[in-house]
């Protein structure tokens with residue numbers, strides 16, 4: 425199995441503070457990380473590789489420092505990385521074209537895995553756009569993935585029903601957060617990851633036409649959370665009763 429994982433470096437959204445005056449997110453000093461669902465997707469890739477053999481290549485379009493975060497994925501179990509240096513202004517159309525170009529250059533692939541969405545922009549567009557550009561089938565929101573000799577079978581949970589789908593290779597799947605618990609690499613694996621290759625490609629190696637963003641992000645503002653700070657200090661039974669009433673009042677419970 426040749427597996428390609430698309431992984432995005434993002435700001436750690438849990439660490440972002442909002443400037444109370446401007447409502448703008450304060451990004452200075454916020455650490456970067458690999459988007460959570462991309463680690464779920466890697467965990468699925470590793471499980472497939474453990475069972476069927478093969479190779480996992482991570483592809484990232486990002487800033488040069490994304491290389492450091494890629495090492496984490498190599499330590500978890502990916503075999504090599506491709507880092508495409510990101511142009512200054514991007515949008516979904518550009519990122520999807522760059523990933524498609526990089527994947528075409530890699531050449532051989534059976535499965536492409538993406539997260540269901542990134543934790544920062546959360547559009548969920550890149551996987552489906554990429555499958556469209558590569559003209560391959562896609563299965564979105566995969567929670568269980570089983571690889572059989574000629575096909576992939578995937579199950580997704582839609583709350584009140586689960587849906588099982590299958591597709592021949594090559595196929596792109598987007599993976600949900602609920603699919604698994606990504607493994608933590610051992611110290612030995614972290615040390616060994618420094619010997620795994622990361623290839624750095626520039627966008628001109630990948631696409632001949634000049635890519636321009638079609639969508640501009642005009643503004644990003646934090647939405648302040650209004651907390652009620654209601655504290656119940658009676659004995660436990662009374663407090664639970666009051667909590668239930670309060671939740672019912674705001675429509676959380678019926």
Ligand SMILES: Cc1cc2nc3c(=O)[nH]c(=O)nc-3n(C[C@H](O)[C@H](O)[C@H](O)COP(=O)(O)OP(=O)(O)OC[C@H]3O[C@@H](n4cnc5c(N)ncnc54)[C@H](O)[C@@H]3O)c2cc1C
Pocket residue numbers: 430431432433459461462483484485486487510512513514515516517519523537538539540541542544545546547548549550551639640641
């Ligand atoms: C450094 C930086 C600068 C940016 N500048 C702009 C800007 O100027 N204007 C603007 O409108 N937007 C900008 N963006 C946002 C960018 O266009 C979007 O993040 C991008 O289109 C992906 O959309 P998304 O995060 O909603 O991905 P989703 O579609 O939610 O992501 C789904 C999955 O697609 C894959 N994926 C997504 N992005 C990448 C990636 N970069 N590399 C590898 N895999 C990926 C991952 O598997 C991910 O889990 C910038 C982003 C970055 C990182």
